[in-house]
Amino acid sequence: MKDAFGAPQSLLVLGGTSEIGLATARRLIAHRTRTVWLAGRPSPALDAAADDLRGRGAYVQTVAFDALDTASHETVLGKIFTEGDIDMVLLAFGIPGDQERDEEEPLAAVRVAQTNYTGAVSAGLVCAGALQAQGHGSLVVLSSVAGERARRADFIYGSSKAGLDVFTQGLGDALHGTGVHVMVVRPGLVVPNAAAVRAAGGRGAGERGAGGPLATIPFTRTPLVTTPGAVADAIVTGLRRRSETVWVPGALRAVMSALRHVPRPLFRRMPV
Amino acid sequence: MSVDTVSLTGWGRTAPTTALRFRPRSYEEAAATVLGCGPRGSIARGLGRAHGDAAQNAGGSVLDMTALDRVRAIDAASGRVVCDAGVTLHRLRQVMLPLGWFLPVTPGGRYVTVGGAIGSDAHGDNHRAAGSFSRHVVEFALLTADGRVHDVRPGTPLFDATAGGMGLTGVILSATLRFRPVATSLMSVDTERATGLDDLLARMARGGHHAYEYARVDLTARGRATGRAVLVRADHAPVDALPAHARRTPLAVRAARRPAALPLLPGLLGRLSATALNEVGYRSAPRSRTGELQPVPAFFHALDATPHTNRVSATGGLVHYEFLVGHGQEETLRRIVGRIARSRCPSFRAVLRRFGAGGPGWLSFPAPGWNLALDLPAGLPRLARFLDSLDEEVAAAGGRICLTDDSRLRPDALAAMYPRLPEFRALRAELDPNGAFRSDLSRRLSL
Numbered sequence: 001m002k003d004a005f006g007a008p009q010s011l012l013v014l015g016g017t018s019e020i021g022l023a024t025a026r027r028l029i030a031h032r033t034r035t036v037w038l039a040g041r042p043s044p045a046l047d048a049a050a051d052d053l054r055g056r057g058a059y060v061q062t063v064a065f066d067a068l069d070t071a072s073h074e075t076v077l078g079k080i081f082t083e084g085d086i087d088m089v090l091l092a093f094g095i096p097g098d099q100e101r102d103e104e105e106p107l108a109a110v111r112v113a114q115t116n117y118t119g120a121v122s123a124g125l126v127c128a129g130a131l132q133a134q135g136h137g138s139l140v141v142l143s144s145v146a147g148e149r150a151r152r153a154d155f156i157y158g159s160s161k162a163g164l165d166v167f168t169q170g171l172g173d174a175l176h177g178t179g180v181h182v183m184v185v186r187p188g189l190v191v192p193n194a195a196a197v198r199a200a201g202g203r204g205a206g207e208r209g210a211g212g213p214l215a216t217i218p219f220t221r222t223p224l225v226t227t228p229g230a231v232a233d234a235i236v237t238g239l240r241r242r243s244e245t246v247w248v249p250g251a252l253r254a255v256m257s258a259l260r261h262v263p264r265p266l267f268r269r270m271p272v
Numbered sequence: 273m274s275v276d277t278v279s280l281t282g283w284g285r286t287a288p289t290t291a292l293r294f295r296p297r298s299y300e301e302a303a304a305t306v307l308g309c310g311p312r313g314s315i316a317r318g319l320g321r322a323h324g325d326a327a328q329n330a331g332g333s334v335l336d337m338t339a340l341d342r343v344r345a346i347d348a349a350s351g352r353v354v355c356d357a358g359v360t361l362h363r364l365r366q367v368m369l370p371l372g373w374f375l376p377v378t379p380g381g382r383y384v385t386v387g388g389a390i391g392s393d394a395h396g397d398n399h400r401a402a403g404s405f406s407r408h409v410v411e412f413a414l415l416t417a418d419g420r421v422h423d424v425r426p427g428t429p430l431f432d433a434t435a436g437g438m439g440l441t442g443v444i445l446s447a448t449l450r451f452r453p454v455a456t457s458l459m460s461v462d463t464e465r466a467t468g469l470d471d472l473l474a475r476m477a478r479g480g481h482h483a484y485e486y487a488r489v490d491l492t493a494r495g496r497a498t499g500r501a502v503l504v505r506a507d508h509a510p511v512d513a514l515p516a517h518a519r520r521t522p523l524a525v526r527a528a529r530r531p532a533a534l535p536l537l538p539g540l541l542g543r544l545s546a547t548a549l550n551e552v553g554y555r556s557a558p559r560s561r562t563g564e565l566q567p568v569p570a571f572f573h574a575l576d577a578t579p580h581t582n583r584v585s586a587t588g589g590l591v592h593y594e595f596l597v598g599h600g601q602e603e604t605l606r607r608i609v610g611r612i613a614r615s616r617c618p619s620f621r622a623v624l625r626r627f628g629a630g631g632p633g634w635l636s637f638p639a640p641g642w643n644l645a646l647d648l649p650a651g652l653p654r655l656a657r658f659l660d661s662l663d664e665e666v667a668a669a670g671g672r673i674c675l676t677d678d679s680r681l682r683p684d685a686l687a688a689m690y691p692r693l694p695e696f697r698a699l700r701a702e703l704d705p706n707g708a709f710r711s712d713l714s715r716r717l718s719l
Binding site: 001002003004005006007009031032085132133134135136177178179180237240241242 | 279288653680682712716
C-alpha cells in the first residue's frame with residue numbers, strides 16, 4: 001500500500017533498463033519500496049539493473065516483456081499482478097528513433113510509433129485495469145515535451161509521445177475517483193548527469209536523450225535540460241502531491257505554454 | 273442493503289482507495305456481506321474519523337456500520353447500556369447525561385461509533401484515571417469470518433485481540449458499556465500556562481486529583497519557550513459549584529456558549545498562520561484560572577464546532593502523528609519536541625497527555641507515559657523522512673505510534689513497538705485463515 005506521502009511499497013517498471021525508471025526505483029527504495037518488478041527484454045543490462053537494486057535492499061524480480069508484442073501483454077503483466085498488489089506502475093519504455101533514417105524508411109518510423117504509442121496503450125490499459133481491480137495504485141507514464149508541438153527535427157518521435165500523452169490524460173480522467181492515480185511526466189532533454197547538463201547548456205548542443213529534443217532551442221539554457229535523477233525526484237514529489245502532470249524541469253511548463261501559441265509560419269522559422 | 277463503489281480516505285484525507293461499500297441494516301445482512309466478500313476481504317467502518325487508512329479496504333468490501341444505530345437497553349440504575357456498534361458516542365451521551373450518567377472515556381471527536389471506539393481502544397483526557405475505552409466494555413458481540421457471532425467478555429484472548437485490534441478480528445455488532453455517574457452536565461475547568469516544556473512536565477507531574485487533564489502545546493515556539501503550553505484540567509462540576517438558578521436542572525444538556533474553534537479557511541495551513549494561531553491560542557488563555565464552568569461540548573469537542581476541519585489543508589491532506597514514550601523517557605520527549613520546534617513544522621494542534629495503566633488489548637495503543645499528538649500538512653517537503661527519524665527515537669525509547677491515526681509507519685518498525693504482535697497474528701491466522709478481514713492498514717503494515 002502507499003502511505004500518506006504516496007510512497008509505494010511495490011513498484012513495477014515497464015522498461016526495466018530505463019535510466020529514469022532505475023533512478024526512480026532507487027529513490028523509492030530509499031523510502032518505502034521493498035518489492036520491485038523490472039519488466040523488459042531479457043539482457044545483461046536488465047540483470048545488472050536488478051542486481052543494483054537488490055544491493056539497495058529491495059526484493060527484485062525481472063520479467064520478460066516486449067513492448068512490440070502487444071498480444072502477450074495481458075498474460076505477462078496479468079501474472080505480475082496475481083503475485084500481489086502493485087502500488088505503482090512506471091511506464092518508462094520508449095525509443096527515440098532517428099528522424100532522418102525514419103523519414104527514409106517508413107518501417108523504422110512505424111517501429112517508433114508502435115513501441116512508444118501502441119505498446120504503451122496496450123500495456124497502459126492492462127495495468128490500469130489491474131490497478132482498478134485492486135482499488136488503488138499509481139500509473140506514472142513518461143511522456144515528453146516533444147509531444148507538445150510538432151518540430152521539424154523530431155516529429156515522428158514527437159507524434160508518438162503526443163499520442164501517448166493524450167491517451168494518458170484521457171485514462172487519468174477515466175480512472176478519476178477509482179482510487180487509481182494517473183500521472184503524466186513530461187521531461188525536457190534528458191542527459192546522463194549534471195556535467196552533461198552544463199555541456200548541453202549552450203546553443204545547439206545537439207545531444208538527444210530519451211526524454212526529448214529541446215537542445216537546439218536557442219533559449220534552452222541549462223534550466224531546461226534535465227537528468228534522470230531530476231526526473232526521478234520530480235516523480236517522487238508528484239506522487240506526494242498526487243499531481244496529474246509533472247514537467248521536468250518545472251520551468252518548461254511556462255516555456256511550452258508560450259511556444260504552444262507561436263503561429264506556425266513563425267514557429268517554422270524558429271531554430272528549434 | 274445499499275451497495276455502492278466509493279473512494280474512501282481516513283479523516284486525514286491522504287491515500288484514497290476504492291472499495292465496495294455495503295450498508296447493512298441488520299446483523300444478518302452484515303454476516304451475509306462478510307461471508308460473501310471476495311478475495312480482497314472486508315472491514316468495518318464507522319464515521320471515518322480515524323486519520324489513517326484503518327477503515328479502508330482497496331478493491332474489497334467496506335461495511336458502513338452507521339445504519340446499525342439502535343440503543344437497545346438502558347439500565348438507569350447501574351449505568352449500563354446495550355447498543356449497536358454503529359451508535360455514536362455523541363448520541364449515547366445525549367441519551368445518558370440527563371439520566372446522570374456520562375461516557376467513561378471521551379475521545380477528541382464526538383462522532384465516533386461504539387465499534388470504532390472498541391476497535392481502536394480509544395483514549396481520552398481522563399486516561400490516567402479511567403484507562404481506555406475497552407476497560408468500560410462489559411461485553412460485545414463479534415461477527416467472525418465464519419459468519420458466527422461470539423459474545424466476547426474481558427479476560428478472553430478474543431477480547432484482548434479485538435480491543436485495539438483495528439477491526440481485523442471481526443465486525444463488532446453490539447456492545448454493553450458501563451457509564452460513570454455525574455451530578456451535573458457542566459465541567460469545572462482549571463487553566464494555567466506553562467512557559468516551557470520543563471515547566472509543563474513539572475506541573476503535570478505535580479498535579480494529580482483531576483479527572484481530566486491535557487496540555488495544548490505550542491510546537492511553533494522556539495528557544496526558551498520551546499514546548500510552552502496551556503494546561504487544562506477539569507472535573508465534572510458538583511451541584512454546589514453551580515450558580516443558584518442552574519441547580520434546579522443540574523443535568524440539563526447545555527450548548528457551548530462560544531464558538532470553540534476558529535473558523536479556518538482552506539489553504540490556511542502555512543508556517544505563518546500556524547505560528548500566529550499558536551501565539552493567539554497561548555496568549556488568549558488565562559495565566560491561571562480555576563473553577564470555570566463549561567458545558568460539556570465546549571470542553572470536550574472544541575474541534576467539532578467547525579465542520580470539516582480536515583478540509584483545512586488544501587492539498588495532500590493531514591498527517592496525524594501520535595506517539596507515546598514511557599515515564600522516565602522525558603529526555604526523548606524533550607528531544608522530539610525540540611526537533612519539531614526547530615524544524616519549523618506548521619503544527620496546528622498538539623496535545624500532550626499523561627497516560628495511566630494500559631489496557632489488555634494486544635494492539636492497544638495506551639500505556640503508562642507521555643502521549644503527544646499533532647497534525648501536520650502532508651504536503652510538507654521532507655516530512656516523511658523527518659517523521660521516520662522521530663519514529664526511531666520513539667522506538668529506541670520503548671515507545672510506540674498510535675495505529676488508529678497512522679498513515680505512514682514503516683512496517684519493520686512495528687514489531688518493536690507492539691511486542692504482542694506475534695500473538696495477534698497467530699490468533700488472526702487461526703480465526704480467519706482466508707483473510708476475510710483486511711484493510712489498507714493491515715496490508716501496509718502486514719498486520
